[in-house]
Amino acid sequence: MLWKNTQNELIKITSKIRSYIGIGALTVLILLVIFAMQADGKTYIGFVTSTFEQTLTFNGNILNGNLIAFIIMQMLIVHVPLLIVLVTGDLLSGELASGTIRMLATKPISRTGIVLSKWFAATIYTLIMTLWMGFLSLFVAHWIFGTGDLMVLNPDGLLILPSDDLLWRFGISMVLAFLALWTVATLSLAFSAFAKNSVGPIVITMAVIILFTIIGTLDVTVFDDLKFYLFTTHMATWRIVFEDPFPTEDILISALVLLGHVVGLLLLAIYRFNRKDINA
Amino acid sequence: MGLIEVKHLSKNFGSFNAVKDVSFQVNEGDVFGFLGPNGAGKSTTIRCLLSLIRPSGGEIKFFNKSLASHRLEVLAKIGCIIEKPDFYKYLSAQKNLELFARISGKNIEKKQVLEMLDFVGLAGREKDKVSGFSHGMKQRLGIAQTLLHDPEIIILDEPTTGLDPQGIIDVRNLILRLKNERNKTIMLSSHQLSEIEIIANRMVIINQGKTIVEGGVQELLDKQSLNVEITVDRPEVFEALMADKYPLLPVHRLYHSTYYITLETEERNQLTEVMVASGCGVRSIVPKRSLEDFFIKIISS
Numbered sequence: 001m002l003w004k005n006t007q008n009e010l011i012k013i014t015s016k017i018r019s020y021i022g023i024g025a026l027t028v029l030i031l032l033v034i035f036a037m038q039a040d041g042k043t044y045i046g047f048v049t050s051t052f053e054q055t056l057t058f059n060g061n062i063l064n065g066n067l068i069a070f071i072i073m074q075m076l077i078v079h080v081p082l083l084i085v086l087v088t089g090d091l092l093s094g095e096l097a098s099g100t101i102r103m104l105a106t107k108p109i110s111r112t113g114i115v116l117s118k119w120f121a122a123t124i125y126t127l128i129m130t131l132w133m134g135f136l137s138l139f140v141a142h143w144i145f146g147t148g149d150l151m152v153l154n155p156d157g158l159l160i161l162p163s164d165d166l167l168w169r170f171g172i173s174m175v176l177a178f179l180a181l182w183t184v185a186t187l188s189l190a191f192s193a194f195a196k197n198s199v200g201p202i203v204i205t206m207a208v209i210i211l212f213t214i215i216g217t218l219d220v221t222v223f224d225d226l227k228f229y230l231f232t233t234h235m236a237t238w239r240i241v242f243e244d245p246f247p248t249e250d251i252l253i254s255a256l257v258l259l260g261h262v263v264g265l266l267l268l269a270i271y272r273f274n275r276k277d278i279n280a
Numbered sequence: 281m282g283l284i285e286v287k288h289l290s291k292n293f294g295s296f297n298a299v300k301d302v303s304f305q306v307n308e309g310d311v312f313g314f315l316g317p318n319g320a321g322k323s324t325t326i327r328c329l330l331s332l333i334r335p336s337g338g339e340i341k342f343f344n345k346s347l348a349s350h351r352l353e354v355l356a357k358i359g360c361i362i363e364k365p366d367f368y369k370y371l372s373a374q375k376n377l378e379l380f381a382r383i384s385g386k387n388i389e390k391k392q393v394l395e396m397l398d399f400v401g402l403a404g405r406e407k408d409k410v411s412g413f414s415h416g417m418k419q420r421l422g423i424a425q426t427l428l429h430d431p432e433i434i435i436l437d438e439p440t441t442g443l444d445p446q447g448i449i450d451v452r453n454l455i456l457r458l459k460n461e462r463n464k465t466i467m468l469s470s471h472q473l474s475e476i477e478i479i480a481n482r483m484v485i486i487n488q489g490k491t492i493v494e495g496g497v498q499e500l501l502d503k504q505s506l507n508v509e510i511t512v513d514r515p516e517v518f519e520a521l522m523a524d525k526y527p528l529l530p531v532h533r534l535y536h537s538t539y540y541i542t543l544e545t546e547e548r549n550q551l552t553e554v555m556v557a558s559g560c561g562v563r564s565i566v567p568k569r570s571l572e573d574f575f576i577k578i579i580s581s
Binding site for chain 2 (some may be wrong): 004005007010011012015016017054098099100103104105106107108109110248273277278279
């Protein structure tokens with residue numbers, strides 16, 4: 001029954017126009033970045049390299065597909081959650097708002113089963129969005145700009161990663177990006193279990209992301225202990241994949257924190273929906 | 281056998297007691313009318329029966345099994361419409377039914393979905409999106425969804441709300457067909473008292489969250505006073521007779537020779553005999569008893 005309802009949820013997602021807004025917007029954004037970098041990328045790179053030109057000489061294809069992919073990921077990690085939440089924040093509350101939940105909840109499927117099937121569908125949608133982002137940013141950028149070493153500007157200085165050392169790093173960064181987006185999707189699903197309209201969970205999820213991000217960037221001692229537990233702190237972990245030496249422990253800890261959030265928020269959604277009186 | 285048994289059901293929303301003490305039993309093969317004024321607790325009770333709402337107290341049993349511990353097993357044998365049927369508007373009628381068929385607990389094929397759409401008069405519209413459907417068409421689609429998995433019990437909450445007269449007749453005929461041809465047990469909540477009087481064999485009336493009366497429709501109606509419109513050929517003889525034999529009975533003259541009187545059970549059989557014996561011919565006697573009168577009397581008392 002769980003798989004059958006997950007199929008239903010996927011049919012609902014693929015039949016809604018809003019599901020394609022995210023994919024469409026993502027495609028347009030990435031293509032715009034690629035177009036901008038193709039048109040004016042050398043000037044952009046010039047700003048970065050000018051600081052080091054007195055001590056270093058840059059040879060080869062600096063403006064390559066790896067750098068473009070890295071820039072795209074950096075730019076989109078803030079915006080893609082909004083595109084995901086547009087779909088996942090509506091999964092439970094949308095059924096309440098439209099009244100279809102009455103039909104669904106009187107079928108022989110448990111309330112837990114309803115939440116889980118929606119969560120599976122949200123997971124698949126998030127995975128597709130992540131893979132699409134990865135495909136466009138990595139493969140399309142490689143196709144247009146070719147390959148080359150990646151120049152990463154860290155707080156510690158400039159790091160050059162050889163091109164043959166990059167594919168696996170991009171793979172891991174995609175896994176971490178997926179974990180971050182999965183957390184956001186599950187957060188919006190949990191809010192969706194509390195709400196009776198579609199807009200509320202979307203707005204609240206984004207508000208939480210903005211609030212936590214601001215707390216994470218505030219250089220105030222009182223928040224220092226708190227920062228570790230905010231999922232937004234770990235949403236940017238994908239970036240440390242491009243450090244040398246590779247920070248395995250930090251990455252594992254962040255992955256575990258994000259996974260913990262996913263499990264905790266899913267349990268919250270299940271608990272809330274099981275106790276909910278459906279008056280709609 | 282009691283297919284549905286509700287005992288001392290209660291439901292509180294905070295400090296508000298929506299349902300205080302509702303009990304009734306629906307037997308196999310019944311068309312069971314579930315009546316009550318607005319705010320009586322009908323919808324809350326039905327939502328409790330379908331586990332949309334968690335009861336605060338009392339017991340609900342289907343097929344002699346507790347709903348709380350056999351929820352999925354019970355829901356697989358129930359078809360329902362709660363108020364208005366809401367569907368996924370961005371999907372077609374057929375796709376909507378296929379979604380619900382997939383999670384109905386039975387293996388329902390596409391052919392059966394199309395047959396059901398044909399049964400409710402939506403053949404040819406199966407590919408149309410529900411967003412373009414009228415209320416009547418959605419109601420028909422709701423009935424198709426209810427019957428798709430061939431449930432043993434059908435629960436309909438206000439199934440004729442918003443329908444035109446032809447739609448109301450169609451739903452009434454459909455309910456009678458389900459009872460007569462498929463021997464379904466049907467629980468029906470409605471404000472259309474005339475509908476309940478025509479199609480239900482048993483009923484319960486609730487008010488202010490409590491059961492007021494339960495029993496067979498005809499049995500309950502037989503117990504109440506009978507209003508009669510009587511037309512006689514000799515009005516002066518009739519009036520003298522009533523004053524002599526039934527001095528306490530209220531008699532209202534409607535027209536020249538037509539009167540409106542209220543008879544208690546024991547007076548009903550005697551009246552015509554007494555009239556004939558006294559030489560007062562009866563042209564017609566029209567009983568004016570109705571569920572509506574009974575309902576208003578019960579609620580107001």
